[in-house]
Amino acid sequence: MAGKYLGENVGKLGFGFMRLPKKDAGFDLELINRMVDRFLEAGFTYFDTAYVYMGSEEAMRETLVKRHPRDKYTIASKLNMMNVMKSEDMQTVFETSLKRLGTDYLDYYLLHGLNAMTNKRCEELGAWDFVKKLKAEGKIKHYGFSYHDNPENLDAILTAHPDAEFVQLQINYLDWDSEDVKSRGVYEVARKHNKPIIIMEPLKGGLLADENSTVSKVLKKADPSASLASWAMRFVASLDGVFNVLSGMNSMEQMEDNINTFQNLKPLSDDEMKVIDEAVNVLKSIPRVPCTSCNYCVEQCPQKINIPALMNLYSxxxxxxxxxxxxxxxxxxxxxxxxxxxxxxxKACEEQCPQHIEISDIINKMAPLYEK
Ligand code: SF4
Ligand code: SF4
Incomplete structure (x- = not known):
């Protein structure tokens, strides 16, 4: 169940504090207490939060840090460059995280959501030197980064920063060979650089575990007793070099299901992989916006809208x-x-679009969906 990575014995299941159960206007701390206790009792230790997950660091302080000895678990938090206007802000953000968490050190600290653009900001503001300094001071044990971009840019970042100790990647069976996320490509780059890997979004935001989805019919037909989540978890947890799989659990049922999967972890067989292929094909047959991310439209937009990214989100x-x-x-x-x-x-964008996409119609449909 556990493997030794970065000198630490780490159980493969991680408890992500991004989608905590809610009650009234806040979090359901009583339920989170029980989930934390059960997670630790089952032998898992990795807890993940971030400065930008509103209220999450404080919830971790109340349910974990105040209630359990600090050496019985590990905490990962993240520095997001969206919260950093000048170099000095990094220290403030870090100290705010420590204060919110009620701890004086972090086990893992990540530069949050790197891509070519945010890494440029990290370089300009000295974020890499900052995390190196925190490690030398003993304020963090390990540093790495979470990543949302293509394999080529990951290769460039890891080549420029071989000291990064680990990477956190979005990997799930649907994104594995997808054109936009390219999970397989980024995974292979991380392996080439011998970096231990943390998986995020193994269930694609919970939707690969959605009983109402088209995938559900395919997977339930193949094995009525297996949970939908267990298929997705087994897919990512069996990959070489993966030391942790984050799950944003928000109920006791999800936690018990994950504990069962990870305590009895079995790689998917060849026949089971064929079932996964069938599920992916069903999902891929649903129409998408035919955007090829050529970027021809981007320069034209007076409002500096990231059109290709929004087209992918709408798909x-x-x-x-x-x-x-x-x-x-x-x-x-x-x-x-x-x-x-x-x-x-x-419609200046549409004049440039070789795919003749009705961009402005789509973008106008997105406003009420995403800006609620
Ligand atoms: S129509 Fe296109 S170019 Fe014009 S503002 Fe909207 S997205 Fe930008
Ligand atoms: S021009 Fe069309 S295909 Fe190219 S990025 Fe823009 S929307 Fe996508």
Whole structure:
């Protein structure tokens, strides 16, 4: 169940504090207490949060840090460059995380949501030197980064920063060979650089575990007794080099299901992989926006809208009929850029689009969906 990575014995299941159960206007701390206790009792230790997950660090302090000895678990939090205007802000953000968490050190600290653009900001503001300094001071034990971009840019970052100790990647069976996320490609780059891998979004925001989805029929027919989540978890947990799989659990049932999967972890057989292929084909047959991310439209937009990223998000919405699994991606796509509601319907983008996509119509449909 556990493997030794970065000198630490780490159980493969991680408890992500991004989608905590809610009660009234806040979090259901009593339920989270029980989930934390059960997780630790089952032998798992990795807890994940971030400065930008509103209220999450404080909830971790109340349910974990105040209630369990600090050496019985590990905490990962993240530095998001959206919260950093100047170099000095990094220290403030880090100390705020420590204070919210009620701890004086972090086991893992990640530069949050890197891509070519955010890494440029990290370079300009000295974020890599900052995390190195924190490690030398003993304030963090290990540093790495979470990543949302293509394999080529990951290769460039890892080549420039061989000291990064681990990477956190979005990998799930649907994104494995997808054109937009390219999970397989980024996984192979991380392996080439011998980096231990943490998996995020193994269930694509919970939707690969959605009983109402088209995937459900395929998987339940193949094995009525297996949970939908267990298929997705087994797919990612069996990959070489994976030391942790994050799950944003928000009920005791999800936690028990994951504990059962990870305590009895079995790689998918060849026959089971064929079932996964069938599920992926069903999902791929749902129509998508035919955007090829050529970027011809981007320069034309007076509102600086990241059009190709929004076209991909809208495709995702068409597949799942939900925005639940892409809220974070929307935040990254619109950081320092125009939002859908900024679109002035000038259609300058459409004149450039070789795919003849009705971009402004789609963007106008996205405003009420994503900017609720
Ligand atoms: S229609 Fe909207 S998205 Fe297209 S260029 Fe004009 S403002 Fe930008
Ligand atoms: S021009 Fe069309 S195909 Fe190219 S990125 Fe823009 S929307 Fe996508």
């Amino acid at each position: 995702n919405y068409l597949v799942y009929n939900s925005t639940a699994n892409s809220e974070m991606a929307f935040m990254f796509a619109t950081a320092n850029r125009g939002k859908p509601s900024d679109c002035v319907s000038c």
